[in-house]
Amino acid sequence: MNIREIFDSMDYGPAPEGSSEALAWIANHKGRFGHWVGGRFTAPGETFATRNPANGQVLAEVTQGSAADVDAAVKAARGAQAKWARMPGFERAKVLYALARLVQKNARLLAVLETLDNGKPIREARDIDIPLVARHFYYHAGLAQLLDAELPGMEALGVCGAVIPWNFPLLMLAWKVAPALAAGNTVVLKPAEYTPLTALLFAELSVQAGLPKGVLNIVTGDGATGAALVDHPDVNKIAFTGSTSVGKKIRAATAGTGKALTLELGGKSPYIVFDDADLDSAIEGLVDAIWFNQGQVCCAGSRLLVQEGVAERFHEKLKRRMGDLRVGDPLDKCIDVGAVVDPVQLETITRLVEASDGEKFRAPCALPEGGCFCPPTLITGLSAASPLMQEEIFGPVLVSMTFRTPAEAVELANNTRYGLAATVWTENVNLALDIAPKIKAGVVWVNATNLFDAAAGFGGVRESGFGREGGWEGLLAYLKPSGQTKPLKPVAAVAAPSEPLVEGIDRTAKLFIGGKQARPDGGYSQAIYSAKGKLLGQVGIGNRKDIRNAVEAAHAAKGWGKATGALRGQVLYYLAENLSARASEFAGRLRDLTGRSGEEEVQTAIRRLFTYAAWADKYDGAAKSVPLRGVALAMNEPCGVVGIIAPDESPVLGAISLLAPAIAMGNTCVLVPSSVAPLAMTDFYQVLETSDVPGGVINIVTGPHGELAKTLAGHMDVDAVWCFGAGALSKTVESEAAGNVKRTWVNHGQATDWATAEGPAFLRAATEVKTIWVPYGE
Numbered sequence: 001m002n003i004r005e006i007f008d009s010m011d012y013g014p015a016p017e018g019s020s021e022a023l024a025w026i027a028n029h030k031g032r033f034g035h036w037v038g039g040r041f042t043a044p045g046e047t048f049a050t051r052n053p054a055n056g057q058v059l060a061e062v063t064q065g066s067a068a069d070v071d072a073a074v075k076a077a078r079g080a081q082a083k084w085a086r087m088p089g090f091e092r093a094k095v096l097y098a099l100a101r102l103v104q105k106n107a108r109l110l111a112v113l114e115t116l117d118n119g120k121p122i123r124e125a126r127d128i129d130i131p132l133v134a135r136h137f138y139y140h141a142g143l144a145q146l147l148d149a150e151l152p153g154m155e156a157l158g159v160c161g162a163v164i165p166w167n168f169p170l171l172m173l174a175w176k177v178a179p180a181l182a183a184g185n186t187v188v189l190k191p192a193e194y195t196p197l198t199a200l201l202f203a204e205l206s207v208q209a210g211l212p213k214g215v216l217n218i219v220t221g222d223g224a225t226g227a228a229l230v231d232h233p234d235v236n237k238i239a240f241t242g243s244t245s246v247g248k249k250i251r252a253a254t255a256g257t258g259k260a261l262t263l264e265l266g267g268k269s270p271y272i273v274f275d276d277a278d279l280d281s282a283i284e285g286l287v288d289a290i291w292f293n294q295g296q297v298c299c300a301g302s303r304l305l306v307q308e309g310v311a312e313r314f315h316e317k318l319k320r321r322m323g324d325l326r327v328g329d330p331l332d333k334c335i336d337v338g339a340v341v342d343p344v345q346l347e348t349i350t351r352l353v354e355a356s357d358g359e360k361f362r363a364p365c366a367l368p369e370g371g372c373f374c375p376p377t378l379i380t381g382l383s384a385a386s387p388l389m390q391e392e393i394f395g396p397v398l399v400s401m402t403f404r405t406p407a408e409a410v411e412l413a414n415n416t417r418y419g420l421a422a423t424v425w426t427e428n429v430n431l432a433l434d435i436a437p438k439i440k441a442g443v444v445w446v447n448a449t450n451l452f453d454a455a456a457g458f459g460g461v462r463e464s465g466f467g468r469e470g471g472w473e474g475l476l477a478y479l480k481p482s483g484q485t486k487p488l489k490p491v492a493a494v495a496a497p498s499e500p501l502v503e504g505i506d507r508t509a510k511l512f513i514g515g516k517q518a519r520p521d522g523g524y525s526q527a528i529y530s531a532k533g534k535l536l537g538q539v540g541i542g543n544r545k546d547i548r549n550a551v552e553a554a555h556a557a558k559g560w561g562k563a564t565g566a567l568r569g570q571v572l573y574y575l576a577e578n579l580s581a582r583a584s585e586f587a588g589r590l591r592d593l594t595g596r597s598g599e600e601e602v603q604t605a606i607r608r609l610f611t612y613a614a615w616a617d618k619y620d621g622a623a624k625s626v627p628l629r630g631v632a633l634a635m636n637e638p639c640g641v642v643g644i645i646a647p648d649e650s651p652v653l654g655a656i657s658l659l660a661p662a663i664a665m666g667n668t669c670v671l672v673p674s675s676v677a678p679l680a681m682t683d684f685y686q687v688l689e690t691s692d693v694p695g696g697v698i699n700i701v702t703g704p705h706g707e708l709a710k711t712l713a714g715h716m717d718v719d720a721v722w723c724f725g726a727g728a729l730s731k732t733v734e735s736e737a738a739g740n741v742k743r744t745w746v747n748h749g750q751a752t753d754w755a756t757a758e759g760p761a762f763l764r765a766a767t768e769v770k771t772i773w774v775p776y777g778e
């Protein structure tokens with residue numbers, strides 16, 4: 001077509017980006033790559049091909065990492081870690097800053113290589129992925145600089161293993177590597193098998209930034225290589241982004257090992273359009289939500305919920321807009337939708353779409369021959385329960401449903417096992433700010449979509465995983481309190497004496513469920529003796545069914561999470577006051593149970609209730625400084641229903657130290673008290689009953705820790721489990737929790753000093769940070 005013809009037709013002409021520099025880089029390495037270990041490439045081993053999904057051509061051969069390769073990389077990382085962590089924050093900051101500059105300097109090369117390996121439009125790689133990578137390193141250079149002053153008493157975890165997906169290869173590297181390095185960790189990263197090349201180029205460039213050898217290591221390979229990294233005994237943390245099914249496997253594989261874990265998993269994020277929305281803007285937002293990166297985005301707005309009154313008009317506009325989408329060569333700057341990453345993914349998407357009986361509308365665009373191209377597709381007429389409404393498709397496929405009222409929109413939005421992101425379109429700011437907190441998701445965008453920044457936390461709830469990336473909250477996932485821990489010494493229960501001393505009438509303490517005392521379902525109880533062999537009373541032996549009832553009661557009491565912090569604070573003060581009135585009775589009980597004076601323990605417990613009464617209305621969120629006209633609000637929300645296994649030692653103080661922050665932040669709880677001195681907390685029922693704590697906010701089930709911890713951790717309606725019991729409970733809790741990837745907080749058999757156990761770590765465990773993006777202005 002000549003220029004005159006182009007002017008006449010006003011059609012787009014192709015505007016391809018050149019690929020010669022990127023191909024030359026590959027050719028310089030003879031098209032074959034080893035791993036990056038200890039600051040240099042290893043010799044290629046057994047290799048597999050990485051291809052350009054736009055044309056199927058082999059780009060390079062990369063090495064399939066073996067367990068021995070992983071081991072060598074972990075050794076290199078371990079060797080470099082202590083020195084890297086000891087460097088002043090300013091020195092690490094300089095290296096991170098230099099990495100940011102290098103990314104900017106090589107932006108074009110990185111963007112083209114990303115597009116070749118992944119199939120994403122060059123426009124996106126160039127304008128979104130790579131600038132965000134640079135921004136991430138700049139931001140974390142700043143965190144490295146400020147860390148010592150702002151987070152005293154914290155230190156690096158050690159060696160971090162990162163396993164990342166193929167949808168944003170270099171950006172996911174940045175999300176893992178920047179905070180890990182800022183905090184003083186070293187890293188072994190395994191890129192996805194489809195897209196290893198930009199990680200290798202980045203590693204090679206890192207030498208120029210002065211990154212010491214061994215601080216960053218890259219081992220290429222498939223899931224088996226990832227599993228070898230996850231299983232390596234000398235790795236202190238695993239940071240994973242990928243599918244929920246692999247996330248669950250990693251949760252189970254790391255259970256009980258003491259490895260820290262963050263999981264950023266899948267989603268089926270709702271895109272809610274109210275009838276007063278600016279529909280044209282909402283359409284443009286939707287194009288970004290579901291056709292950005294061919295829909296291969298964990299937080300893709302893949303579930304359109306549109307209000308009935310405007311649904312027909314909205315769908316019409318949408319179909320018209322879909323007609324304008326151009327699918328084509330990813331290196332062409334004029335295309336909107338590139339290639340899906342691999343034929344395997346294309347086949348999965350096609351299979352899922354074909355199996356659906358919904359009404360399908362495929363964008364009427366030409367698809368190039370020979371590559372992994374998939375037409376943008378809209379599916380309507382599905383029920384809320386249909387597989388495509390529930391399952392992540394991870395392709396350019398949008399499913400749509402209508403709703404009538406805001407309440408129904410929230411109900412449909414939350415009708416999913418995931419909880420990653422959500423988008424809300426309305427011109428009514430009251431409505432938007434009413435809906436955003438009600439949606440179960442880690443990120444909510446108002447009148448915008450897919451906004452990301454290094455300063456704002458990103459991550460999910462429910463089966464979308466746990467942990468945040470970005471911001472101070474993301475950095476904390478790479479740190480731990482400094483200092484040595486001590487193994488927990490188990491406390492034995494007083495064995496039944498051969499001739500127990502029985503005085504007075506036998507009293508059997510029941511369970512406490514939904515604000516009422518309840519008999520244990522099994523009908524069994526256990527005798528509790530004093531250190532001197534006196535029968536102190538009986539406690540009910542709770543079972544699976546009692547836990548089920550307690551969880552139900554905790555759910556029914558979730559209104560507590562909506563009460564103001566001020567009100568929750570008042571209730572906590574009242575609890576403290578009522579415990580104080582009975583302090584000597586509790587202290588006496590503790591003396592009987594443990595043989596030690598209980599006075600100090602009870603006094604500390606009262607102070608602790610005061611501490612969290614104070615925190616209840618002071619654990620503020622933040623307005624993040626993101627590069628946008630608007631705000632990104634980081635709101636601290638309760639996790640939901642929290643199961644708590646209290647420690648055996650410090651039976652009152654341990655339980656209160658965990659219960660108080662949990663309820664102060666708006667959670668409802670199922671508490672399993674100390675298994676050796678449970679009577680200490682059954683006396684607490686009366687304190688609760690006189691303190692205006694609504695029924696169901698605190699439920700108490702006494703019984704054997706092993707069985708009850710397992711039941712709580714495996715319960716699909718429990719959002720988090722904290723376990724400070726003795727023995728192998730941490731492993732049980734972490735592996736059972738894999739079922740719905742609930743958050744866990746366990747002691748890994750290490751002792752806690754309950755006299756000082758309070759503060760931000762407890763508040764952080766009790767909350768989820770939700771980031772609500774609200775752009776403003778015209």
Ligand code: NAI
Nearest residue numbers: 164165191192222223226227242243246265266298392394
């Ligand atoms: P995946 O979850 O299998 O792969 C992600 C990463 O984990 C890759 O580096 C892979 O090599 C590694 N991996 C696989 N098995 C592992 C194991 N047992 N232990 C340790 N590492 C392991 O995702 P896949 O197969 O590439 O894509 C399948 C589906 O997963 C997609 O269709 C999509 O639904 C979802 N997905 C979600 C992503 C997200 O960001 N939420 C990203 C990638 C995929």
